[in-house]
Amino acid sequence: MQNSLGQGQPTTIYDDPSLSDQNDNVGSPPRMAREMNREDTGNMFKRIFITFHSNATTGDTNTATARGTVALYNSVGGDRTPNQVRLAQIAGQTVNDELTNLITSLEVPWADRTGSTTLAGSYGEIRNSAISNEFDAMLIEVAFHDNTNDVKLLRAPTARNWVGRAAYHAVVKYMNEFDGLPLNFLPEPPFNVRAVATNNGIAVSWSAPVAQAGSGAPTNYVVYLSTNGQGFGNPVGVSAPATTLTLTNLPADADFYFRVAAANAGGESFPSEVAGCRRSSNPAQSRVLFVNAFDRFDRTTNLRQTPAVQNYVPPGSTGTIERVWPLANNAFDYVVPHGQAISAFGLPFDSCERRAVTNNTVALTNYQIVVWSAGQSLTNTFRALERNVVTNYLNRGGHLFVSGADIAWDLDRASGPAAADRAFLNSALHADLGADTNDNSASYTVTPAAGSIFSGSGNATFDNGAKGIYWVQNPDALTPTGAGAVAALSYSGGNGGTAGVHYDGSAGGGRVVYFGFPFETITSASARNNYMADVLRFMSKRPDLAIARTGGSVTLTLNGEPGLTYAILASSDFANWSAFTNVTAANGTVVFSGAAVTAATQKFYRAQLSP
Incomplete structure (x- = not known):
């Protein structure tokens, strides 16, 4: 609060000389609210002070049984703001009722305290002496931090969202009752x-x-x-x-x-x-579809931090604390780093959530390349319907780039997955987990494997929880399976192992690239662009070369991926090939002349992507 004061605001807001620091900690929030309040704008019902706390009883998780939400008000009339009791009643009951009647499930059910959702006492933070009748104030004890189940909910970004929305609904109800505000709630x-x-x-x-x-x-x-x-x-x-x-x-x-x-x-x-x-602008280009399959949003992905500044003293036996920062759990915007990398290569892309694929709103078969982003979903990485859709797509020659931590663990750990899960991992993604210990490489650096499609690119690092994207907890170490599948990336340090696999389609189906960590967590934009370029080159249209002879002259027509450069090789015996020329299919098709051919000579040509 001290650092948030504007020029000219009194220091007594956070440091009243007559009070101890402990009392200042209690009194400074309402003093700051009063400082910010614009009394000349409407009546007192146009603003409310609500403070959120956690509650406790015994302080021991082994004995504490109380749970749920309690709204507080001052028991002494002179300490109350004008309508504090009613505000507490509205807020306590609204949070209780809405959290216990969610359609969306929480990790554990919210405790129902109907009949005991308010409590009177002496609470300095909402005392009228610090507010001077400028607005009503109340305190919400959201849940009990000494109860094991409530602690799970207090640390869950989903539960916090619903508590915040319920508190907002309570504010609207209060303003409706005292100021006639219409009961219009946000969708x-x-x-x-x-x-x-x-x-x-x-x-x-x-x-x-x-x-x-x-x-x-x-x-x-x-x-x-x-x-x-x-x-x-x-x-x-x-x-x-x-x-x-x-x-x-x-x-x-x-x-x-x-x-x-x-x-x-x-x-x-x-x-x-x-x-x-x-x-x-060029319909000849390959179409790319980005599919967001990362919808996990729970407390198990909260950041862990160990503060080492300002003489921090840990509350327990370790200095590691858990932070509830929703953007660090899942920002739901990972189409952006993927899209920017696809765009840097020059291909177009569409995007959707995975439910659009399974409900047939978006058809994978409309695209030559699908980029499937599983993030770190942990469970339900590929549900049965998704496996079927992806398998059919690959069988029809579509190409797939999939990335995500825990996919192999979800589909192939020793206990839990079905035979269909393992078959999909082995046959569609061309990988295997091996031992369960491979579920965490304990490494955040990857190195291109010699001879792989990434061999011309450098190493890359991905987020270990300190890079501002999100903490990749368990990057999978993979084993390539089947003909045509090889290691593409290796983990450097930690437990080592294969970080990425690519399959060339030689045993049937489309090409596949699979990372055991989330692509979007690669910390360098240039590394993301380079790796995506390698993937898209690998999956780009195969060149088609047609030859026409008129007399002694030869005309070659190449159809390929617009913008890519192809090497044209020539041979007179179909065994020894030499470079003939390089051509760029600027618009997907290029026509050029070959060497003259007489009746006594023969010439063969083939095209391949230029290195």
């Missing part, structure tokens, strides 16, 4: 967002949110656009029930990213996850 965010190129634009589509925990229904949607996946603006409104917007004013060969919010008279929801698209 939940849209889901299943996708962005797909059309002949003349980009179609952004989504699914309407499911109402729960008192949320409202959307009357319209707002689509936001970004060219870099960070700053979103340029809002475009769409009236419900429509769930698609086609933007026709966006140029081809440029990256665009989208978020969608649901709205009604109460305002806008949180935004959806990010979708992205790059529309090509």
Whole structure:
């Protein structure tokens, strides 16, 4: 608080000379709220002070049994703000009711305290002497930090989200009761967002949110656009029930990213996850689909930190603490680093969530290359329906780049997976976990394997929890399986092992590249671009070379991936080949002349990607 003061604000906000630091810790939040309050803007019901705490009883997780939410108010009338009791009643009951009636499941059920959701006492942080009747104040004891189950919920980003939304609903109810504010509650965010190129634009589509925990229904949607996946603006409104917007004013060969919010008279929801698209001006280019299959969002991926500054004294036997920073669990925007790397190579891309693939909203078979991002989903990395769709796609010659920690563990650990899980890992992804100990390489650096598609690229590091993307807890060490599958990347240090596998399609089906760690956690953008370029070159269109002879002259026509350079080799005996020329298929097709051929000579030509 000291560091947040503006110029001219009194230091007594955080340091009252007449009080101890302990009392200042209690009194400074309401003093700061009073300092920030603009009394001349509306009546006192236009603002509320709510503080969130955790609760405790015995302080011992072995004996503490109390659970759930309690809203506090002062028992002495003179210490209360004008409507503190009623505010506490509304907030305590609203949080209790909404958290115990969620459609979305929590790790453990929220404790129902109906009949005991408020408690009177002496609470300095919400005492009127620090507030002077400027606004009502109350304190929410969210849950009990000495109860094992409540502690799980306190550390869960999902539970915190629902508590925050319930508290907001309580504020609206309070303002309705005392100030006549209409009971309009925000909708939940849209889901299943996708962005797909059309002949003349980009179609952004989504699914309407499911109402729960008192949320409202959307009357319209707002689509936001970004060219870099960070700053979103340029809002475009769409009236419900429509769930698609086609933007026709966006140029081809440029990256665009989208978020969608649901709205009604109460305002806008949180935004959806990010979708992205790059529309090509050349229909001959390979189409790439990015599929976000990383939807895990729970406390087990919370960051762990060990502070070593400002004389930090750990509360227990170790100095490691757990931080609940939702963006470090899952930012739901990993289409951006993938899209930027695909774009750097020059190919177009569409994007969707994995449910769009399994409900046939987006067909994998419309794309030559699929990039499947599993993040660190831990479980349900490839559900049965997803396995079937991906297997059919590969069998029809589609190419797949999949990355993610825990995929091999989920599909192939000693106990748990079904035979179909193991078969998919071995036959579709061309890899095996081996011993369960391979579920964690304990390394965050990868090195290209000699002779692999990455051999021209350098080493890369990925996030160990200190790089600002997200903590990759258990990168899988893999074993290539079957003909045509080889090690592509190796872990450096730690327990070692194979970090990536590629399969060349020689035993049937499309080509596959599989990383045992999430691609988006590679810390260097240039390394991401290089590795993605290697993957896309490996999966680009195979060159098709046609020869036509007119008299003694030869005309060669090459069809390939637009923008890539191909080496043309020539031979007179079909055994010894020499370089003839290099050509770039700027638009997918290039026509050029071969050497003159007489009746007494023969010439053979073939094309391959230029190194």
